[in-house]
Amino acid sequence: MGRALVSACALLMALPAVALCAAASDARAQAQQAPQLPATMRAAAFDKGGGPEVLSIHNLPIPSVGPGQVLIAVQAAGIGAWEAQMRQNPGEHAKFPQVLGGDGSGIVAAVGPGVRGFKPGDRVYGTGNGFYAEYVSVRAENIAHVPAGMKPAEAGVLAISGLSALQGIDDVLQLKAGQTLIIHGAAGAVGTLALQFAKLRGARVLASASTSEGVELVKRLGADAVVNTRSEDLTAAARGFAPRGVDAVLAFAGGAELEHCVDALRSDGRGRVAFLYGMQPAPKPRFGVRITMYSFVDGPQELARLNQAVGAAHLQVPIAAEFALADAAAAHRRLEAGHLLGKIVLRVR
Numbered sequence: 001m002g003r004a005l006v007s008a009c010a011l012l013m014a015l016p017a018v019a020l021c022a023a024a025s026d027a028r029a030q031a032q033q034a035p036q037l038p039a040t041m042r043a044a045a046f047d048k049g050g051g052p053e054v055l056s057i058h059n060l061p062i063p064s065v066g067p068g069q070v071l072i073a074v075q076a077a078g079i080g081a082w083e084a085q086m087r088q089n090p091g092e093h094a095k096f097p098q099v100l101g102g103d104g105s106g107i108v109a110a111v112g113p114g115v116r117g118f119k120p121g122d123r124v125y126g127t128g129n130g131f132y133a134e135y136v137s138v139r140a141e142n143i144a145h146v147p148a149g150m151k152p153a154e155a156g157v158l159a160i161s162g163l164s165a166l167q168g169i170d171d172v173l174q175l176k177a178g179q180t181l182i183i184h185g186a187a188g189a190v191g192t193l194a195l196q197f198a199k200l201r202g203a204r205v206l207a208s209a210s211t212s213e214g215v216e217l218v219k220r221l222g223a224d225a226v227v228n229t230r231s232e233d234l235t236a237a238a239r240g241f242a243p244r245g246v247d248a249v250l251a252f253a254g255g256a257e258l259e260h261c262v263d264a265l266r267s268d269g270r271g272r273v274a275f276l277y278g279m280q281p282a283p284k285p286r287f288g289v290r291i292t293m294y295s296f297v298d299g300p301q302e303l304a305r306l307n308q309a310v311g312a313a314h315l316q317v318p319i320a321a322e323f324a325l326a327d328a329a330a331a332h333r334r335l336e337a338g339h340l341l342g343k344i345v346l347r348v349r
């Protein structure tokens with residue numbers, strides 16, 4: 001049986017009421033007309049940029065499943081810190097209605113031609129576009145099986161934050177056992193996971209947060225020292241933590257306090273700073289300090305590495321708040337109010 005036909009049959013495994021393995025060339029069309037896949041789905045979408053109130057439930061066609069793609073019946077969608085901005089200013093080339101949602105989790109409903117490693121019924125999570133919906137079609141290379149024991153809501157907020165956290169620690173900062181790290185903004189979506197991965201690698205971590213609840217959370221997640229930037233002196237805390245200077249800074253919030261973190265680096269030219277594209281304001285350049293802006297990278301190897309680290313760290317994935325799909329506007333209001341402990345999840349089913 002040729003590869004294309006195998007894939008077509010795999011697609012049809014999701015659709016038992018359809019005559020099995022009808023002509024492969026018709027497989028995609030048949031998949032979209034499958035009896036148990038409705039023609040339309042509920043999605044939290046918007047027709048123009050604006051405040052949270054522009055988000056409302058739309059009935060939209062189920063996305064098609066092209067070669068190399070997987071259709072996911074979404075269980076949970078992550079709400080990214082940057083999505084309020086995407087809703088407010090969708091850009092002049094935006095297509096409407098627009099469905100946000102860069103990551104999430106769910107059950108494979110169908111697989112397209114050429115997809116290997118996934119079958120209907122598999123529990124998966126990953127990145128894509130349009131997770132604020134009952135179904136999303138994503139590239140198979142950007143999803144992975146949900147780590148054992150992880151709930152749908154946790155998996156729903158894991159992909160972008162987890163990849164960003166792990167790659168910051170391993171690839172950008174190349175943190176080694178015994179080295180010292182300040183995580184600035186450690187109570188947020190990426191920071192809570194980066195803290196646990198830094199501990200997994202054997203680093204000593206000073207974690208900053210801006211609320212007492214945030215301080216309690218990062219203590220629970222294993223920080224060696226904590227500082228509440230609203231009530232304590234970060235410079236003094238850093239000096240007490242690493243009198244000869246810290247090896248590295250991982251930043252999830254910019255501004256004056258981040259500059260104090262950079263001031264606390266070792267002065268022999270080996271200090272380094274990592275921050276994610278989108279974080280504002282970026283740290284000011286310094287002589288003798290390597291400052292790297294990065295973005296998360298997805299793909300099968302990256303997700304396999306993440307799954308391995310999730311298991312090794314017994315990762316806890318903090319959920320800041322949960323909202324139903326129909327309450328996406330309320331979820332965005334909560335996002336804009338700030339002081340989130342972890343990430344907001346949208347419960348889709």
Ligand SMILES: NC(=O)c1ccc[n+]([C@@H]2O[C@H](COP(=O)([O-])OP(=O)(O)OC[C@H]3O[C@@H](n4cnc5c(N)ncnc54)[C@H](OP(=O)(O)O)[C@@H]3O)[C@@H](O)[C@H]2O)c1
Pocket residue numbers: 080081082160161164184185186187188189190191208209210211214229230252253254257276277278279280294295296338339340342343
């Ligand atoms: N390019 C990429 O690949 C990528 C991927 C993921 C994220 N990002 C970007 O990376 C940044 C972090 O993302 P995230 O999802 O982790 O955002 P987040 O959940 O909002 O986390 C930021 C954290 O920083 C804290 N914070 C702000 N000011 C602080 C201060 N002065 N002292 C201590 N803590 C402070 C916030 O706490 P309070 O709210 O309590 O102040 C919050 O806990 C965002 O800018 C996001 O857009 C980029």
